[in-house]
Amino acid sequence: MINLTLEFEKPLIELEKRIQDLREFGVKRGIDLSDEIAILEKKADALRKEIFENLTPWQRIMIARHPKRPTTLEYIDLIFDEFIELHGDRTFRDDGAIVGGIANLAGRPVTVIGTQKGRDTKENIARNFGMPHPEGYRKALRLMKQAEKFRRPIVSFVDVVGAYPGVEAEERGQGLAIACNIAEMAKMATGIIVVITGEGGSGGALAIAVGDKLMMLENAYFSVISPEGCAAILWKDGSRAQEAAEMLKLTAPDLKELGLIDEILPEPQGAAHKDCRAVAGVIREAIIRGIDELSGIPQRRLIERRYARLRRIGEFAVREVPESNLAMVVSGNEDMSAKPDLPDLEEVVEES
Amino acid sequence: MPAFKGIFQGKQKFVTVKAGAVQEEAPQGLWTKCGKCGGILYKKELTENLGLCNDCGFHFRLSARERMAITLDTDGFDEYDEELLTVDPLGFPGYDIKMEGARQTTGLDEAIITGKGSIDGYPVLAGFMDFSFIGASMGSVVGEKVTRLFERAARQRVPVVMFCASGGARMQEGMYSLMQMAKTSAACARLSDTRTLYISVLTNPTTAGVFASFGSLGDIIIAEPGALIGFTGQRVIEETIRQKLPPGFQTAEFALEHGLVDMIVDRRNMRKILGLLLAVHGGRRQDVG
Numbered sequence: 062m063i064n065l066t067l068e069f070e071k072p073l074i075e076l077e078k079r080i081q082d083l084r085e086f087g088v089k090r091g092i093d094l095s096d097e098i099a100i101l102e103k104k105a106d107a108l109r110k111e112i113f114e115n116l117t118p119w120q121r122i123m124i125a126r127h128p129k130r131p132t133t134l135e136y137i138d139l140i141f142d143e144f145i146e147l148h149g150d151r152t153f154r155d156d157g158a159i160v161g162g163i164a165n166l167a168g169r170p171v172t173v174i175g176t177q178k179g180r181d182t183k184e185n186i187a188r189n190f191g192m193p194h195p196e197g198y199r200k201a202l203r204l205m206k207q208a209e210k211f212r213r214p215i216v217s218f219v220d221v222v223g224a225y226p227g228v229e230a231e232e233r234g235q236g237l238a239i240a241c242n243i244a245e246m247a248k249m250a251t252g253i254i255v256v257i258t259g260e261g262g263s264g265g266a267l268a269i270a271v272g273d274k275l276m277m278l279e280n281a282y283f284s285v286i287s288p289e290g291c292a293a294i295l296w297k298d299g300s301r302a303q304e305a306a307e308m309l310k311l312t313a314p315d316l317k318e319l320g321l322i323d324e325i326l327p328e329p330q331g332a333a334h335k336d337c338r339a340v341a342g343v344i345r346e347a348i349i350r351g352i353d354e355l356s357g358i359p360q361r362r363l364i365e366r367r368y369a370r371l372r373r374i375g376e377f378a379v380r381e382v383p384e385s386n387l388a389m390v391v392s393g394n395e396d397m398s399a400k401p402d403l404p405d406l407e408e409v410v411e412e413s
Numbered sequence: 414m415p416a417f418k419g420i421f422q423g424k425q426k427f428v429t430v431k432a433g434a435v436q437e438e439a440p441q442g443l444w445t446k447c448g449k450c451g452g453i454l455y456k457k458e459l460t461e462n463l464g465l466c467n468d469c470g471f472h473f474r475l476s477a478r479e480r481m482a483i484t485l486d487t488d489g490f491d492e493y494d495e496e497l498l499t500v501d502p503l504g505f506p507g508y509d510i511k512m513e514g515a516r517q518t519t520g521l522d523e524a525i526i527t528g529k530g531s532i533d534g535y536p537v538l539a540g541f542m543d544f545s546f547i548g549a550s551m552g553s554v555v556g557e558k559v560t561r562l563f564e565r566a567a568r569q570r571v572p573v574v575m576f577c578a579s580g581g582a583r584m585q586e587g588m589y590s591l592m593q594m595a596k597t598s599a600a601c602a603r604l605s606d607t608r609t610l611y612i613s614v615l616t617n618p619t620t621a622g623v624f625a626s627f628g629s630l631g632d633i634i635i636a637e638p639g640a641l642i643g644f645t646g647q648r649v650i651e652e653t654i655r656q657k658l659p660p661g662f663q664t665a666e667f668a669l670e671h672g673l674v675d676m677i678v679d680r681r682n683m684r685k686i687l688g689l690l691l692a693v694h695g696g697r698r699q700d701v702g
Contacts, residue, residue: 227654234629236625240598243598248603264594271595308587319588372596372600380497
């Protein structure tokens with residue numbers, strides 16, 4: 062049996078159980094305990110607030126990895142009015158760790174892709190715990206190209222611990238598949254909205270997370286490396302993952318502050334798995350808003366805008382050049398303007 | 414095919430590599446041991462021999478400067494963006510000390526040198542990654558230098574040759590590092606749209622974030638013999654599948670067999686092959702003196 066209670070929730074769960082017991086006791090004995098219950102409920106509300114408004118990065122990761130965390134297909138079912146699933150990369154096989162298809166969103170056709178974890182052990186095995194092989198990324202790219210062809214916006218749901226680390230995945234070019242997706246998404250001539258719903262595990266997540274709008278659920282995370290991996294490298298001790306999680310700045314609020322995501326989508330207190338329908342409503346509303354905004358932008362501008370968004374990412378300093386060396390340095394960089402100007406795209410995109 | 418004429422006759426002009434750029438694999442002293450056959454090699458001879466073992470041809474890892482010296486023509490290299498300096502954007506514990514150590518041991522400011530030079534007379538914009546600098550991991554500065562190189566190449570319509578080597582993204586810069594994969598790949602895609610040649614050379618080792626971005630996006634992907642090439646680290650794979658990995662897994666030869674790279678090129682032929690490729694892609698040869 063999987064333990065569905067998170068460690069930090071225990072005091073709250075105990076309190077909720079006490080309230081429940083008290084209620085049953087009152088009913089059984091015919092005593093009115095509503096005053097006592099009200100006091101405890103108030104206490105529980107305060108405690109819930111206290112816990113969920115002060116989540117540490119590690120606690121958020123625990124929530125993001127919760128076995129009952131809603132999966133992509135559950136969200137798709139609640140968010141879109143219709144969904145026709147399409148399968149396969151047309152080359153090797155259909156990777157169950159990636160799902161995709163065409164959906165109807167408030168009367169508008171969209172292409173949906175996403176990573177898919179299993180909702181139980183059996184499905185998890187069939188879907189390889191949501192870890193894609195290269196053919197999964199190629200399937201996603203095939204569907205995105207189809208979206209581009211038929212001028213549909215793309216919505217991508219990301220919840221993946223990482224690209225599958227296996228022998229066959231390497232044989233079939235995991236790195237090449239990821240690189241190819243990233244490069245193609247960067248110049249895709251249609252709007253792309255990315256929603257990180259749970260885990261954003263490094264390159265395996267980035268492979269479907271390049272777009273015009275990057276949204277994250279409140280308790281999702283997006284990281285260059287798993288905190289366990291980071292701790293193992295830094296201290297040769299994977300159990301110090303909690304410390305690493307603090308340092309990596311991987312939560313939605315951290316990434317919003319660093320300017321790396323556009324929007325945080327709120328979850329109910331107690332996290333997304335407590336009320337999947339409510340979260341789906343929030344996501345749906347955000348996607349519609351995002352698509353409305355993007356649909357007004359001409360294609361060529363959209364691509365320029367996406368490039369500019371990626372282009373500015375990175376933090377560095379510029380060495381001050383001593384007066385005497387100035388001439389030399391300038392001559393060595395004669396073609397570099399202060400702001401990098403962008404190459405022509407004449408053959409790439411036609412105006413929409 | 415006049416473009417081919419003379420390519421193979423060009424005098425090979427190698428530069429003597431300055432001492433000081435000591436390789437990680439080679440211990441201090443006059444002698445070193447081959448990592449493959451175990452033979453004892455005289456270091457000076459090894460350097461003159463392009464870092465190849467006399468006996469078995471094992472390709473020793475080269476520093477960025479050594480690689481540059483055996484690859485480019487001697488007449489001039491304009492280094493780009495050397496003024497870019499790494500900062501510690503997340504206040505990551507120990508990053509500043511690690512950077513300082515890397516600067517001291519390598520004499521470099523970051524894990525890549527980029528600039529303009531020529532190979533066998535053909536102008537190129539080239540990048541040379543240096544594994545001894547924090548595993549040539551890609552942080553903001555490496556990503557920015559690579560991106561600017563692609564952007565310059567797109568403007569100038571000059572081919573890019575990138576000597577890759579990397580352990581992946583630099584975790585000390587968190588998501589800024591991961592997003593360098595997207596930034597460099599986006600710039601690479603734009604370069605491709607200008608129909609400018611990009612040759613990626615995967616040297617030992619090219620893995621993770623660099624393999625899964627610009628390393629894999631070359632019009633032509635060349636690997637050096639024996640180089641480790643792959644996405645996920647071998648220890649992680651072993652722990653996941655709970656099996657020993659097959660011999661030769663994630664080597665250049667494995668990559669070639671599985672169709673992941675175009676060709677394996679011995680270091681002794683690298684300049685020749687690069688020159689040939691530059692020629693067939695319409696490279697205009699400058700006068701080689």
